[in-house]
Amino acid sequence: MSEGLSERVREAATTLGYRANAGARNLRLSRTMTIGLIYERMDTPVYLDFLEGMSATADRHGYSILVSNAASDPAHYRQLVRRAYERRVDALLLSTPRDVRAELEPFVTAGVPTLALFGRSQDCSDIPLATVPQGRTIGVAADRLHELGHRRALYISTATSLSDRWRSVEAAVSRAGLDPVRHIVESGIATAELREELSRVLAADPAATAIFAHGRHLGGLFGAINQLGESIPDDRSVVTFTDSRLTAGLIDPPLSSIHVDTREFGEQAIDIVEVWLGGSPPRNVTALDLASWRETESVAAAPTR
Amino acid sequence: MSEGLSERVREAATTLGYRANAGARNLRLSRTMTIGLIYERMDTPVYLDFLEGMSATADRHGYSILVSNAASDPAHYRQLVRRAYERRVDALLLSTPRDVRAELEPFVTAGVPTLALFGRSQDCSDIPLATVPQGRTIGVAADRLHELGHRRALYISTATSLSDRWRSVEAAVSRAGLDPVRHIVESGIATAELREELSRVLAADPAATAIFAHGRHLGGLFGAINQLGESIPDDRSVVTFTDSRLTAGLIDPPLSSIHVDTREFGEQAIDIVEVWLGGSPPRNVTALDLASWRETESVAAAPTR
DNA sequence: CTGAAAGCGCTTACAG
DNA sequence: CTGAAAGCGCTTACAG
Numbered sequence: 104m105s106e107g108l109s110e111r112v113r114e115a116a117t118t119l120g121y122r123a124n125a126g127a128r129n130l131r132l133s134r135t136m137t138i139g140l141i142y143e144r145m146d147t148p149v150y151l152d153f154l155e156g157m158s159a160t161a162d163r164h165g166y167s168i169l170v171s172n173a174a175s176d177p178a179h180y181r182q183l184v185r186r187a188y189e190r191r192v193d194a195l196l197l198s199t200p201r202d203v204r205a206e207l208e209p210f211v212t213a214g215v216p217t218l219a220l221f222g223r224s225q226d227c228s229d230i231p232l233a234t235v236p237q238g239r240t241i242g243v244a245a246d247r248l249h250e251l252g253h254r255r256a257l258y259i260s261t262a263t264s265l266s267d268r269w270r271s272v273e274a275a276v277s278r279a280g281l282d283p284v285r286h287i288v289e290s291g292i293a294t295a296e297l298r299e300e301l302s303r304v305l306a307a308d309p310a311a312t313a314i315f316a317h318g319r320h321l322g323g324l325f326g327a328i329n330q331l332g333e334s335i336p337d338d339r340s341v342v343t344f345t346d347s348r349l350t351a352g353l354i355d356p357p358l359s360s361i362h363v364d365t366r367e368f369g370e371q372a373i374d375i376v377e378v379w380l381g382g383s384p385p386r387n388v389t390a391l392d393l394a395s396w397r398e399t400e401s402v403a404a405a406p407t408r
Numbered sequence: 409m410s411e412g413l414s415e416r417v418r419e420a421a422t423t424l425g426y427r428a429n430a431g432a433r434n435l436r437l438s439r440t441m442t443i444g445l446i447y448e449r450m451d452t453p454v455y456l457d458f459l460e461g462m463s464a465t466a467d468r469h470g471y472s473i474l475v476s477n478a479a480s481d482p483a484h485y486r487q488l489v490r491r492a493y494e495r496r497v498d499a500l501l502l503s504t505p506r507d508v509r510a511e512l513e514p515f516v517t518a519g520v521p522t523l524a525l526f527g528r529s530q531d532c533s534d535i536p537l538a539t540v541p542q543g544r545t546i547g548v549a550a551d552r553l554h555e556l557g558h559r560r561a562l563y564i565s566t567a568t569s570l571s572d573r574w575r576s577v578e579a580a581v582s583r584a585g586l587d588p589v590r591h592i593v594e595s596g597i598a599t600a601e602l603r604e605e606l607s608r609v610l611a612a613d614p615a616a617t618a619i620f621a622h623g624r625h626l627g628g629l630f631g632a633i634n635q636l637g638e639s640i641p642d643d644r645s646v647v648t649f650t651d652s653r654l655t656a657g658l659i660d661p662p663l664s665s666i667h668v669d670t671r672e673f674g675e676q677a678i679d680i681v682e683v684w685l686g687g688s689p690p691r692n693v694t695a696l697d698l699a700s701w702r703e704t705e706s707v708a709a710a711p712t713r
Numbered sequence: 714c715t716g717a718a719a720g721c722g723c724t725t726a727c728a729g
Numbered sequence: 730c731t732g733a734a735a736g737c738g739c740t741t742a743c744a745g
Contacts, residue, residue: 120513120514120517122490122493122494122514123494123722123723124435124494124496124721124722124723125494125495125496125723126431126434126435126440126495126496126721126722126723127435127721127722127723127724127737128722128723128724129431129723129737130429130431130432130435130721130722130723130737130738130739131722131723131724131725131736131737132723132724132737133737133738135431137474145456145459145460145463146654147654148453148456148652148654148655150456151450151453151455151456151459154450154456154475154477155450155477155479158450158475158476158477159477159479162476162477162488167474167476167491167495168474168475168476169442169472169473169474170459170463170473170475171463171467171472171473172459172460172463172464172467174460174464183467185427186472188427189427189428189429189430190430190431190472191429191430191431208425209425209427212425294656294657294660294662295660298660318657318658319657319658320657321657321658322656322657322658322659322660322662323657323660325659325660326660326661329660347453349451349452349453349655350453350654350655350658351599351627352599352623352624352625352626352627352628353623353624353626353627353655353658353659354627354630354658355599355600355603355627355628355630355631355634356631357599357627428738428739429737429738429739430739431737431738431739432721432737432738432739432740433738433739433740434721434739435721435722435723435737435738435739436720436721436738436739436740436741437721437739437740438721438722
């Protein structure tokens with residue numbers, strides 16, 4: 104075939120608008136160039152950061168991402184896993200998988216890369232996990248708070264958490280020489296209600312001058328502190344977790360945080376999968392060093408009695 | 409075939425773990441049961457709300473969603489459109505398409521449902537658009553601010569916006585009897601820098617007691633107001649746009665807003681596509697009535713001189 | 714009613 | 730080097 108001919112064919116293809124059918128090609132090559140992502144829920148902007156990172160690297164490797172959301176429904180989660188298998192995704196990323204081991208069996212049997220993210224339940228303990236351990240960084244924060252004179256730390260969160268952050272906080276805070284206390288908040292509580300609840304908690308515990316809280320409880324916390332006539336950081340120092348790039352611009356001065364680069368986490372998750380597709384499965388748990396302590400004006404010396 | 413046999417076959421299939429290959433089935437049926445979603449960027453949590461709504465309805469109809477992100481790169485956007493075509497998505501949702509008309513041609517020719525979201529550039533004016541018009545609601549807000557004694561409204565935003573909100577604000581605000589002024593912010597500006605910039609703007613314009621600002625500029629705005637020793641709502645009333653469910657919990661008291669139910673928008677976008685797949689294309693622009701005025705303590709009577 | 718064949722749109726090994 | 734055939738895993742129209 105002459106060079107000129109090949110050129111003319113190419114030209115004709117462009118003119119006629121021929122575009123190869125990727126599905127047909129992939130059927131022939133028995134792959135789909137598709138990576139499944141199943142979210143257990145979509146309740147924090149951090150998931151968009153993650154998706155952005157994933158999407159960027161997957162794109163670069165020619166993969167497309169099939170996202171879905173179980174919306175906190177375990178049965179739905181299982182169904183989504185089955186669907187992902189029917190679609191023969193080349194790899195599956197699972198946000199906090201819980202009680203889905205049976206549905207994952209076809210993937211495991213077929214040797215399809217299947218990676219748990221953020222956390223996983225007991226039954227899925229043989230499914231490789233990628234996480235960003237925050238214990239060390241929480242330790243840095245706790246030490247700093249102790250240095251600033253704080254002696255009692257309050258951790259605010261909902262009850263269930265597969266990533267089990269309370270244990271990390273409790274351990275790190277005790278080690279630093281502060282008393283750890285926990286306040287459990289009902290999941291999905293309204294901000295106004297949370298404000299009242301935290302007002303009582305704070306009023307009853309003036310010694311808890313260091314506070315760790317998650318993004319979704321920040322509004323209620325600020326409201327409570329305000330309502331009590333207290334202020335940040337004069338009366339209470341506040342630290343938050345994995346703040347999203349997308350919400351950072353909402354608070355000024357910005358909060359001190361156990362920061363996690365979630366976008367980068369997304370990129371590295373795909374890297375792991377990519378290597379796995381190349382034949383090397385990851386270890387049972389891959390700890391990504393993506394957490395860092397970010398100190399801002401929301402943290403200061405503990406008030407003197 | 410006896411009923412018992414059919415039952416035994418079904419059983420055997422389950423035991424052996426047989427799951428039909430959806431790709432092969434879809435090739436035969438020349439469809440993919442896949443809907444493409446291309447984001448021009450992923451810079452607000454609102455996009456996760458939208459994705460959640462889309463995902464829920466698409467799921468219900470048996471469709472999967474292929475998301476991608478052009479990350480503000482026009483060439484990348486065009487490439488993603490080509491990729492979506494190669495994958496033969498059954499329908500394509502485009503967040504603010506701009507200068508991609510040529511790449512959309514194969515979809516248009518093939519009669520594949522292709523829907524623009526939020527806004528579209530001039531060249532894409534024949535691609536049906538779904539939006540949530542906010543003019544009326546901005547009018548309600550403006551009237552309310554006038555009623556509260558405000559006479560000058562400041563609108564803060566970046567320069568480019570396909571949805572062109574400034575025109576709506578300008579028109580509505582003037583109609584209500586307030587002077588509209590605009591302050592253009594550099595895209596991607598840091599919160600601290602924005603705080604300084606807005607401090608100067610506000611100091612120079614004490615009469616602008618009503619302020620309209622987007623989520624990403626709120627931190628800087630709060631900082632500026634604080635820095636000037638002013639407060640909300642005593643000195644300035646603040647209104648924001650399409651606040652995300654995901655960030656609502658971050659601010660207390662909550663902000664007044666031109667609220668848009670973005671999750672529902674996602675659901676209805678899929679409904680439109682679903683009807684289109686059934687044979688009825690939508691009108692050139694579908695205006696969804698999903699905006700509402702939410703008044704909170706961030707808005708109050710204008711200060712008396 | 715049952716079973717084999719054709720075909721969806723590709724790629725690749727193979728014969729000419 | 731070129732061209733026709735086989736096959737990826739399904740569904741459906743068709744012959745027996």
